[in-house]
Amino acid sequence: MRIINTLESLASALQELSHPVGLVPTMGALHQGHLELVRRAKSENESVIVSIFVNPTQFSPKEDFSTYPRNLSSDTQILSQEMVDLVFTPSPQEIYPPGFDTWVEVKQLSDRLEGRHRPGHFKGVSTIIVKLFNLIRPDKAYFGEKDAQQLQIIKKLTVDLDMGIEIVSVPTVRNPEGLALSSRNNHLEPDQLNAAPIIYRALNFGKTMIKNGELDCKTLRTNIESIISESPLTTIEYLSISDLETLEELEVVDRPVLISTAVRIGQVRLIDNVKIIDREL
Amino acid sequence: MRIINTLESLASALQELSHPVGLVPTMGALHQGHLELVRRAKSENESVIVSIFVNPTQFSPKEDFSTYPRNLSSDTQILSQEMVDLVFTPSPQEIYPPGFDTWVEVKQLSDRLEGRHRPGHFKGVSTIIVKLFNLIRPDKAYFGEKDAQQLQIIKKLTVDLDMGIEIVSVPTVRNPEGLALSSRNNHLEPDQLNAAPIIYRALNFGKTMIKNGELDCKTLRTNIESIISESPLTTIEYLSISDLETLEELEVVDRPVLISTAVRIGQVRLIDNVKIIDREL
Numbered sequence: 001m002r003i004i005n006t007l008e009s010l011a012s013a014l015q016e017l018s019h020p021v022g023l024v025p026t027m028g029a030l031h032q033g034h035l036e037l038v039r040r041a042k043s044e045n046e047s048v049i050v051s052i053f054v055n056p057t058q059f060s061p062k063e064d065f066s067t068y069p070r071n072l073s074s075d076t077q078i079l080s081q082e083m084v085d086l087v088f089t090p091s092p093q094e095i096y097p098p099g100f101d102t103w104v105e106v107k108q109l110s111d112r113l114e115g116r117h118r119p120g121h122f123k124g125v126s127t128i129i130v131k132l133f134n135l136i137r138p139d140k141a142y143f144g145e146k147d148a149q150q151l152q153i154i155k156k157l158t159v160d161l162d163m164g165i166e167i168v169s170v171p172t173v174r175n176p177e178g179l180a181l182s183s184r185n186n187h188l189e190p191d192q193l194n195a196a197p198i199i200y201r202a203l204n205f206g207k208t209m210i211k212n213g214e215l216d217c218k219t220l221r222t223n224i225e226s227i228i229s230e231s232p233l234t235t236i237e238y239l240s241i242s243d244l245e246t247l248e249e250l251e252v253v254d255r256p257v258l259i260s261t262a263v264r265i266g267q268v269r270l271i272d273n274v275k276i277i278d279r280e281l
Numbered sequence: 282m283r284i285i286n287t288l289e290s291l292a293s294a295l296q297e298l299s300h301p302v303g304l305v306p307t308m309g310a311l312h313q314g315h316l317e318l319v320r321r322a323k324s325e326n327e328s329v330i331v332s333i334f335v336n337p338t339q340f341s342p343k344e345d346f347s348t349y350p351r352n353l354s355s356d357t358q359i360l361s362q363e364m365v366d367l368v369f370t371p372s373p374q375e376i377y378p379p380g381f382d383t384w385v386e387v388k389q390l391s392d393r394l395e396g397r398h399r400p401g402h403f404k405g406v407s408t409i410i411v412k413l414f415n416l417i418r419p420d421k422a423y424f425g426e427k428d429a430q431q432l433q434i435i436k437k438l439t440v441d442l443d444m445g446i447e448i449v450s451v452p453t454v455r456n457p458e459g460l461a462l463s464s465r466n467n468h469l470e471p472d473q474l475n476a477a478p479i480i481y482r483a484l485n486f487g488k489t490m491i492k493n494g495e496l497d498c499k500t501l502r503t504n505i506e507s508i509i510s511e512s513p514l515t516t517i518e519y520l521s522i523s524d525l526e527t528l529e530e531l532e533v534v535d536r537p538v539l540i541s542t543a544v545r546i547g548q549v550r551l552i553d554n555v556k557i558i559d560r561e562l
Contacts, residue, residue, distance in 0.1 A: 007443070102387045102407075102441035109382065126383075127442075134443040160383035161408075162288070162415040 001080045003087045006094055010135060013086055018046035023138035025129065028052040028089075029069035029183035030078050033173040037142040038082050040170050044140060050079050051132055052089040057096065058124030064267075069186045088136070095131065104130045106153045106160070112247045113240050113260060114149050114271065125150055126157050133163050141165055146172040146180045148258055148273045149247060172272070174200065180272045192265045195233040199263050202227035203274045206241075206259045210276050215253040217241040228263060237262035237269070244275055253279075282361045284368045287375055291416060294367055299327035304419035306410065309333040309370075310350035310464035311359055314454040318423040319363050321451050325421060331360050332369040332413055334376065339405030345548075350467045369417070376412065385411045387434045387441070393528045394521050394541060395430050395552065406431055407438050414444050422446055427453040427461045429539055429554045430528060453553075455481065461553045473546045476514040480544050483508035484555045487522075487540045491557050496534040498522045509544060518543035518550070525556055534560075 004010050014021075022041030026034050034050075041048045052075055059065035072089065079087055103123050109115075110122035133141065143151050155167045173181045177197035188196060206224040214220060225239050242249050244256040253276070260273035285291045295302075303322030307315050315331075322329045333356055340346035353370065360368055384404050390396075391403035414422065424432050436448045454462045458478035469477060487505040495501060506520050523530050525537040534557070541554035 100441050101389055102385065102438045104383065104385050104442070106383045131441075131443050134445065157383045160381050161385070162412050164415065 001076070001084055001087060003076055003089060005089050005091065007090070007135060010088055010090075014136065017049075017085055020045045020139035021047045021049060021136070023132065023136050023141045024048065024050045025132055025141065025143070026050060026052055027054045027068065027183065028075050029071050029186060030075045031173075031181045031183065031185075033144050033146065033181040035078070035082065036173050037144060037170050038079065038084060040168065041140070041142050042083065044168070047085045048083075049086045049088060049136055049138065050084050051136070052087060053095065053128070053132075055095075055124060055128040056092050057127060058121050060118060060120060063118070064184075064269075067187070069183045088132075095128070103127050104157060104161070106156050109149070109153050109156055109247060112149070112249070113238065113242065114262065117237055117262060122150070122153050126153060129154055130157065130161065130163070133158075133165055138165060140168050142168045142170060144172060145169050145275075146182065146272065148260055148275070152245065152247060178204075180270070182270060184268050184270065187268045188265065192233055192268065195231040196265055196270060198228055198231050198234065199261060199270060199272050200274075203259050203261065203272060207274050207276055210253050210257070211279055217250050217252060220253070220259075224259065224261075228261070233265050235264040237264060244277070282357070282365055282368060284357055284370060286370050286372065288371070288416060291369055291371075295417065298330075298366055301326045301420035302328045302330060302417070304413065304417050304422045305329065305331045306413055306422065306424070307331060307333055308335045308349065308464065309356050310352050310467060311356045312454075312462045312464065312466075314425050314427065314462040316359070316363065317454050318425060318451050319360065319365060321449065322421070322423050323364065325449070328366045329364075330367045330369060330417055330419065331365050332417070334369075334371060334409070334413075336376075336405060336409040337373050338377065338408060339402050341399065341401060344399070345465075345550075348468070350464045369413075376409070384408050385438060385442070387437045390430070390434050390437055390528060393430070393530070394519065394523065395543065398518055398543060403431070403434050407434060410435055411438065411442065411444070414439075414446055419446060421449050423449045423451060425453060426450050426556075427463065427553065429541055429556070433526065433528060459485075461551070463551060465549050465551065468549045469546065473514055473549065476512040477546055477551060479509055479512050479515065480542060480551060480553050481555075484540050484542065484553060488555050488557055491534050491538070492560055498531050498533060501534070501540075505540065505542075509542070514546050516545040518545060525558070 004013050022045035024037045024041050054068050104126040105123045115122050151169050178200040179197045202224045206220050221239050228234050239261045242258050244258045256277045258273055258275050262271045285294050303326035305318045305322050335349050385407040386404045396403050432450050459481040460478045483505045487501050502520050509515050520542045523539050525539045537558045539556050543552045
């Protein structure tokens with residue numbers, strides 16, 4: 001497995017890889033959720049590249065860029081065991097040299113949900129993804145469903161900008177208690193870790209309510225929020241029931257929906273979601 | 282020469298072309314300036330593609346999108362004589378299907394000069410160029426120096442987004458009186474066409490003043506503007522003396538500069554520029 005950290009060495013290393021090439025973009029601190037992406041990529045491609053880059057432009061100055069978990073040596077060891085062909089782990093200076101000033105933005109999708117609470121976040125995400133796609137030119141790229149809005153935005157920009165790359169989504173991986181795996185879980189204290197699974201339980205309760213015929217979003221939101229709030233450690237940032245594709249907030253469940261939430265537990269901000277595509281079981 | 286107007290047929294036609302591939306993006310109504318780009322591309326590539334697309338997103342609602350000169354049958358005849366391999370002339374619907382919502386923007390460079398007078402113009406230009414580059418994946422792309430700011434912006438986004446395409450600039454072609462060739466010249470009445478060369482004469486006068494040692498930009502601007510204003514038919518929109526690369530407005534000529542202007546003659550808006558790289562002759 002080659003570990004590459006400059007654009008120049010990347011260009012020559014890419015020429016030695018057989019196509020199709022699968023790319024798994026990550027911010028490192030790899031967990032089982034990332035490994036699911038890697039294994040799916042391995043099963044569908046001749047070569048697999050994993051990028052590890054904590055992208056500064058998707059963090060606001062108030063956010064956790066400096067404290068975001070980093071664990072490069074453990075990450076590369078894991079990826080080597082997974083038989084990944086190439087790990088691309090550039091420095092911020094390599095990706096954003098002085099004077100960098102070009103930005104990609106998916107307008108409407110970026111203003112909702114996470115975008116309302118993290119202004120500029122998806123502009124940073126969209127820009128780094130276009131750069132990685134252009135640098136690596138993969139045939140397919142793999143993203144987790146935990147970041148549902150990110151997934152929709154990347155699908156949209158790939159089509160809108162004619163990137164010619166297939167976006168593959170992979171279901172969220174959870175711990176035995178149901179908590180969605182996230183690098184940020186590393187920052188949870190034991191009591192916070194015990195409290196966190198209530199998020200998924202609440203989302204699932206909403207899903208059950210919908211399947212049982214409750215279609216009023218206000219009622220659904222109130223019920224789901226009240227479950228999350230049962231723990232004294234949780235603070236809800238938003239709880240949304242939206243169109244699965246456009247992420248427009250809904251009043252009535254009259255189409256496939258995404259129930260998504262951002263919850264703070266102490267200093268840690270966690271997101272999760274469930275989707276309901278078909279109300280008939 | 283193949284004429285292609287859908288993305289689907291483009292993809293298959295591209296596979297038959299030998300590399301390197303040169304792209305000349307145009308809005309049609311081809312003149313000798315475009316042909317210089319085509320010939321330069323022919324001399325440097327195995328295959329040449331010319332795109333003809335009057336890009337709606339770079340025109341504001343008040344601008345001349347609907348009246349912009351269009352002359353497809355004459356254009357394709359000319360390009361066929363030039364032995365161009367492929368003409369890509371998609372419909373607006375093909376390029377911007379319903380729901381299109383992803384935009385590329387080079388921030389600071391886009392706010393100056395033309396950008397101040399045409400808000401959103403360069404966002405439209407940047408977005409169509411990224412789309413064309415992704416659809417066609419040329420090795421080189423050719424642009425005229427008449428659109429100096431556009432050229433700088435395209436160079437910048439190509440580097441910033443790691444597009445891996447070489448941008449080649451070609452000097453402005455002028456009529457015998459010095460008027461920069463432009464598709465919009467088609468809209469000039471005979472008396473307006475007679476008046477228009479004063480723009481280039483004035484810019485050249487500025488260049489001569491600088492070579493003669495006048496380095497104060499306010500003095501230079503006043504002198505250049507007074508020449509353009511000698512004609513009763515001209516209205517100056519801006520007259521700028523800026524850093525050749527960053528396009529920052531200057532007070533003193535202490536580096537390579539661009540003297541650029543936008544002038545209205547009747548309903549027609551003309552732009553032109555000269556650059557001064559070295560004051561010593």
